[in-house]
Amino acid sequence: MDLQNMVEEVWNSLADQRGAGKVADYIPALAEVDPNCFGIALATRDGRTYCAGDGEVPFSIQSISKVFVLAMALDRHGSALFEAVGREPSGDPFNSIVQLEREKGIPRNPFINAGAIVTTDRLIDDRSTEEAVEELLAALKKMARDDDIRIDKEVAQSESRTGARNRSLAYFMADFDRLLNPVETVLSVYFRQCALTMTCKQLAEAALFLAFDGTDPVTGHVLTSTQRARRINALMLTCGHYDNSGEFAYEVGFCGKSGVGGGILAIVPDKASIAVWAPGLNREGTSLLGARALREIAHRTGWSVFG
Amino acid sequence: MDLQNMVEEVWNSLADQRGAGKVADYIPALAEVDPNCFGIALATRDGRTYCAGDGEVPFSIQSISKVFVLAMALDRHGSALFEAVGREPSGDPFNSIVQLEREKGIPRNPFINAGAIVTTDRLIDDRSTEEAVEELLAALKKMARDDDIRIDKEVAQSESRTGARNRSLAYFMADFDRLLNPVETVLSVYFRQCALTMTCKQLAEAALFLAFDGTDPVTGHVLTSTQRARRINALMLTCGHYDNSGEFAYEVGFCGKSGVGGGILAIVPDKASIAVWAPGLNREGTSLLGARALREIAHRTGWSVFG
Amino acid sequence: MDLQNMVEEVWNSLADQRGAGKVADYIPALAEVDPNCFGIALATRDGRTYCAGDGEVPFSIQSISKVFVLAMALDRHGSALFEAVGREPSGDPFNSIVQLEREKGIPRNPFINAGAIVTTDRLIDDRSTEEAVEELLAALKKMARDDDIRIDKEVAQSESRTGARNRSLAYFMADFDRLLNPVETVLSVYFRQCALTMTCKQLAEAALFLAFDGTDPVTGHVLTSTQRARRINALMLTCGHYDNSGEFAYEVGFCGKSGVGGGILAIVPDKASIAVWAPGLNREGTSLLGARALREIAHRTGWSVFG
Amino acid sequence: MDLQNMVEEVWNSLADQRGAGKVADYIPALAEVDPNCFGIALATRDGRTYCAGDGEVPFSIQSISKVFVLAMALDRHGSALFEAVGREPSGDPFNSIVQLEREKGIPRNPFINAGAIVTTDRLIDDRSTEEAVEELLAALKKMARDDDIRIDKEVAQSESRTGARNRSLAYFMADFDRLLNPVETVLSVYFRQCALTMTCKQLAEAALFLAFDGTDPVTGHVLTSTQRARRINALMLTCGHYDNSGEFAYEVGFCGKSGVGGGILAIVPDKASIAVWAPGLNREGTSLLGARALREIAHRTGWSVFG
Incomplete structure (x- = not known):
């Protein structure tokens, strides 16, 4: 699969929906973010990272x-x-x-x-x-x-x-x-x-070890044990979105963790680490467009952990 | 991997622990089950099912x-x-x-x-x-x-x-x-x-379609859509063991559903459908030995959905 | 105090508000009651009962x-x-x-x-x-x-x-x-x-023993012990109106028990047993006009148990 | 009734039980109090206050x-x-x-x-x-x-x-x-x-206005309105002992407020203001001996607000 093409297609298919959802406003610095931001970054085993939109714009990663x-x-x-x-x-x-x-x-x-x-x-x-x-x-x-x-x-x-x-x-x-x-x-x-500020690209690359048994596949650094990496992924899947975790597992099928700044980090074991960002949130505090982008990626790649 | 050998080794490695846990006793018919029963059945795409112990003994599948x-x-x-x-x-x-x-x-x-x-x-x-x-x-x-x-x-x-x-x-x-x-x-x-009574072998075979995109890989019967099969798996993973679901995902890493009769059905997408049975339960009502057997299978096969 | 005059004045002062509140409608027989009904009956030690309005009209006493x-x-x-x-x-x-x-x-x-x-x-x-x-x-x-x-x-x-x-x-x-x-x-x-059907008069008279140490002051029948009568009164005061009990104690200051049929039975120890009835309820299921009538009686008589 | 005699008799009848209950120990200064302390003070309309035991020993009034x-x-x-x-x-x-x-x-x-x-x-x-x-x-x-x-x-x-x-x-x-x-x-x-430190005598006298329509009956000072005094009494009766309030109303029948220092203030409308103190608490944090003393006073005086 041409992954660069895929992330761009996903981005394009959702570009019209930019601005959907409600930007977090309990902090001025979050409230002032442009609601139309929308970025994707997908990092793979071979050290490549495929970006679209605002994938290299820094944002507040929050949770x-x-x-x-x-x-x-x-x-x-x-x-x-x-x-x-x-x-x-x-x-x-x-x-x-x-x-x-x-x-x-x-x-x-x-x-x-x-x-x-x-x-x-x-x-x-x-x-x-x-x-x-x-x-x-x-x-x-x-x-x-x-x-x-x-x-x-x-x-x-x-x-x-x-x-x-x-x-x-x-x-x-x-x-x-x-x-x-x-x-x-x-x-x-x-x-x-x-208050950590990172880009989708940085996030996806920083979390790559979770997708590959605890070892950064690019540098070979062992960051945690295989067992522990799997278990962190399990916790992301069952608990990563508060009372919306079941919905996310059901609709997307990736391990994920959302932040109120509009970012979502998703781990697809053995395949990729993905970060998306769009500031508008759904009622449970997960990025609305971000979740849709991940669902679309799951759909196009067939990478759901559930089959 | 020699799967027949694997399930037998898993069975043998846990045979000493038969009888562990507490058999459900709210119904006479459940309370009277031999607490030392212990069965495993693992069904694969090619129509083979690998059994060990009481894998062909019927039991009450309950939940x-x-x-x-x-x-x-x-x-x-x-x-x-x-x-x-x-x-x-x-x-x-x-x-x-x-x-x-x-x-x-x-x-x-x-x-x-x-x-x-x-x-x-x-x-x-x-x-x-x-x-x-x-x-x-x-x-x-x-x-x-x-x-x-x-x-x-x-x-x-x-x-x-x-x-x-x-x-x-x-x-x-x-x-x-x-x-x-x-x-x-x-x-x-x-x-x-x-009150349905089935064997591990029957259970594993009946649920094979969930591991293979909704279609029974042996007969080719489409039993449900790919999407729906994945979503049922997601529900099993996040909700299949009540307030012990996180623990099961964390320790085992398979989609699973337990029953108070001591059975557990586990789905490993694209790999296998597995049923285990041992009547003794843990505090949350999941088969104690059954969960250990699945953890052991996950360990030996590396089939965790989390990497 | 001229009690007959008092209950009539209370009735008159609230007559304009008849129909206020929401009549219980989960049962046809309750829903069909005339929302403008409004009765008062106050029974005293000497065997007299002072009635006003629909004080002798039967209604469903419910709780x-x-x-x-x-x-x-x-x-x-x-x-x-x-x-x-x-x-x-x-x-x-x-x-x-x-x-x-x-x-x-x-x-x-x-x-x-x-x-x-x-x-x-x-x-x-x-x-x-x-x-x-x-x-x-x-x-x-x-x-x-x-x-x-x-x-x-x-x-x-x-x-x-x-x-x-x-x-x-x-x-x-x-x-x-x-x-x-x-x-x-x-x-x-x-x-x-x-589904018991009683009038305000019957209710007030039937409960008179609670106001007088467990003994019907008219007939001298000992219906329960002094201790027990007090304790039932205590329960009425602290628990008689569900999650509205504190409000009733605060505003009225009588021991009371409400029913979804619009009746309220109130006990004033050593003074009187009072029943009121108006079908319209407040949000917590207590008769709106009934509670107002009792508050007015408390105000006019100074009989609050709280001073 | 000879109230001085009564409070002394109540004190004597319970003196053997001094030390019962568990002294609050979350603060050193409370934990160090002598568990055998036991005081009673009962103030009446005429300005007299009847004390027994440690009725004039200061303690931490807490809640x-x-x-x-x-x-x-x-x-x-x-x-x-x-x-x-x-x-x-x-x-x-x-x-x-x-x-x-x-x-x-x-x-x-x-x-x-x-x-x-x-x-x-x-x-x-x-x-x-x-x-x-x-x-x-x-x-x-x-x-x-x-x-x-x-x-x-x-x-x-x-x-x-x-x-x-x-x-x-x-x-x-x-x-x-x-x-x-x-x-x-x-x-x-x-x-x-x-952290206010007062004696039973001071407490009973300070709260006398609540028993007498908001006005200190000794000095004639209007401290609050009649209505407001009644309402504070109602709150004490329904809420004064947390999840033990119903029990206190049921067993004692006075308006009361307990403190974790072992004091209880009780109001008997139109009759008296009473303070008791014994550091040992029951499971809900109310003075064990204090509650018994008040029950005994209620029994001997017949002053329950419930008849």
């Missing part, structure tokens, strides 16, 4: 960062991490606190906000926040083979200013002694990781 | 029937079926009613009990219960290429006698006008489908 | 029957009754099932539907349903000193036909083995007690 | 402060206060957050922690925290006719250090824009009001 932080925290703590956070879909919105009360401060999975806060806490571990953030940035740059990845300070500050719900979740877990570090320490890293 | 009823109800109603039942993991146990109240009588997915009751109601549609049950039996016999499949009347009657929770779920949905047929009509079919 | 059934079940089982049903306000609507799942089939209090179904089950005990219903009717006739009290068979049958939610609640409790009798047995009495 | 703050916030904002906080029993523990999510950040009533935090926020209004705290202290001193009432700084600091759950509740409401002031501002007052 997609949870995937990379999970991979790093898992490497730091091994499966002991799952004593602090579960592995089950929650059936609830991203910021629900009901389940936390029922299950005594242990979040359902690492991709809802509460679970990601715990994962970030374990990534920090006994280090300074600077050290943790530096490690995250360095890892992303290495995985993406690109030094031009940064944290948008304005976005991070806005996240912190509007972060009442995340503070509520974090203090709730602190009340059950579920965090190693003080709430504000954990959140200072959490808000920065959400 | 595994929900997969076949879903396939048939989907063919009857198309995606309109999903106006009556959702597609999201519930994060709740199989018989929870909390979500039903919050979401006004629309169950989260077709594999929790409430959702399966709706699916059965739609399978019946405007027909008699006899007609619906006959169609189900005939379809299973055809798909399994085996006429020796039956409904255990004693089990069906026990299900009905002990079915207070299922009645509660059904009346709850009836209160929201979610059922086409009277509660007892729907349940009379539901209890019979749960 | 007000729960008070009498509770009194009789308490006399039958003593405080052991409270092993089967709690004594706490639920904070939920009358027919919620969420709390039942969390608390393993034990309803919060005897005035939500689930709790009243348990109370009815205990009233039946090991007797026939006929015997239980006869005892209830006989007790009401005796307490009201009036033989003209009956069960409206048409209403009872309608209750049963539309009783899916109550069946759901009852089967849910049966699943936890919380009922002594089969679900349909219990419901056959429950639906009949809800 | 009992919510009653006084409610009275003051109500006087400041009138019934508009109830747009920010409800009036219904919650059926949940004191620190539950589940209801807050369901009802979009509006707490059920002013006596659960979330509701009390809102009430404190409204008491502060647009003033400095110092001003609000000063007003509260001055009011208590005036109502108790005693200048020796203070805030225990060590307790307040401990409350703040261990206040993760309350921070979680406050940030949750802030996320819904339910607070006028920043979270830490509100909590700095909330933690100080909880």
